[in-house]
Amino acid sequence: MTAAAAGFSMPPEWSPQEAVWLSWPVDDPRHWGGAKRQTMWTKFAEIAAAISRHGIVRINAPGADHAAITAVCNRAKAVPERVQLFDHPHNDVWCRDHGPIFVKHADTGEVAVTDWGFNAWGGKFPPWELDDSIPSRIAGALNLRVFKGGMILEGGAIEINGGGQLLTTEAVLLNPNRNPHLGRTAIEQLLRDGLGVSDILWLKQGIAGDDTDGHIDDLARFTDPLTILACVERDSGSPNRRVLEDNLSRLRCFHAPNGRPFEVVEIPLPQACEVPGWRLPVLPASYVNFLIVNGGVLVPTFRQKHNDDRALGMIQELFPDRETTAIDCLDLVEEGGTLHCISQQQPEGR
Numbered sequence: 001m002t003a004a005a006a007g008f009s010m011p012p013e014w015s016p017q018e019a020v021w022l023s024w025p026v027d028d029p030r031h032w033g034g035a036k037r038q039t040m041w042t043k044f045a046e047i048a049a050a051i052s053r054h055g056i057v058r059i060n061a062p063g064a065d066h067a068a069i070t071a072v073c074n075r076a077k078a079v080p081e082r083v084q085l086f087d088h089p090h091n092d093v094w095c096r097d098h099g100p101i102f103v104k105h106a107d108t109g110e111v112a113v114t115d116w117g118f119n120a121w122g123g124k125f126p127p128w129e130l131d132d133s134i135p136s137r138i139a140g141a142l143n144l145r146v147f148k149g150g151m152i153l154e155g156g157a158i159e160i161n162g163g164g165q166l167l168t169t170e171a172v173l174l175n176p177n178r179n180p181h182l183g184r185t186a187i188e189q190l191l192r193d194g195l196g197v198s199d200i201l202w203l204k205q206g207i208a209g210d211d212t213d214g215h216i217d218d219l220a221r222f223t224d225p226l227t228i229l230a231c232v233e234r235d236s237g238s239p240n241r242r243v244l245e246d247n248l249s250r251l252r253c254f255h256a257p258n259g260r261p262f263e264v265v266e267i268p269l270p271q272a273c274e275v276p277g278w279r280l281p282v283l284p285a286s287y288v289n290f291l292i293v294n295g296g297v298l299v300p301t302f303r304q305k306h307n308d309d310r311a312l313g314m315i316q317e318l319f320p321d322r323e324t325t326a327i328d329c330l331d332l333v334e335e336g337g338t339l340h341c342i343s344q345q346q347p348e349g350r
Helices: 037-052 063-075 129-142 184-195 240-253 305-318
Strands: 017-023 056-061 083-087 101-105 111-117 146-152 165-169 199-203 220-224 227-232 263-268 291-293 296-301 323-328 343-347
Touching: 017 037, 017 129, 017 291, 037 056, 037 063, 037 296, 037 323, 056 063, 056 129, 063 083, 083 129, 101 184, 101 343, 111 129, 111 184, 129 146, 146 184, 165 184, 184 199, 199 240, 227 240, 227 305, 240 263, 263 305, 291 343, 296 305, 305 323
Parallel strands: 017 056, 056 083, 111 146, 165 199, 227 263, 296 323
Antiparallel strands: 017 343, 101 111, 220 227, 291 296
């Protein structure tokens, strides 16, 4: 039986959460050139501490690292009783993509795990076997029911509005490096079966420098069932200008659950973030890669005061009842993602 047939669906991110999951940075010279281990541990501790002020943060990490992780989180002033460590070895930090996608039963409130395949964004960054095991490890640790998704799917590739609609991109879900044996119709049905949605809304592609081929969480995010916050590019010379104009045009043609067009709010990308000599000539920096937590929103910033302040103000207006917290993510985005990419929310059960 599929998750949807059993009465489960994926709640929107703004629903009450039991916890937020992170996968702690591993010792691997591929990550941040191997030269920023302490910088990234400190950054993850800052993020874990910010989450802990709103709720529980659960961390995947090898058991041998737990004492050191606890110490660095304590230095970052995390709430100690809200930091929970799990002996779950993994390959990389992007928990949004390799972690479980949680679903919840409409009547009983039971929370379950949907376990989709993971192949490191089309086989780009081996090995990924430990990452692919994380959903089943989490389900076992929490004694949660598991539904198999039936295809490769990363959490950053989808956006849910709680009104039966899912937003995604053709560049990722229709890419032959994920599910070459599946066409659009079959993929849409697996999304309906696995996540309890009814309407699949397709954008075309993503921004430059995105290793994922174009995840939606760098492009457009639901802020409520009727509103989409969408990236735009004001620089006419940017390779992102035409891509985001096409996305915006498509978004304005979609209809919300009330049958009317969505309210589409435009948010400019930051100025191009570049690291000379790095493998990504332009980093995929985006303000919509924010993370919603209980009572708050953590927002990535990129050391661009005017642009950062504008983005923080816009997001605060869209979430007036939540505390907005800025997190400097310039070092983090060197590896291709920020706050939403490294996290996965677990909904509150009953």
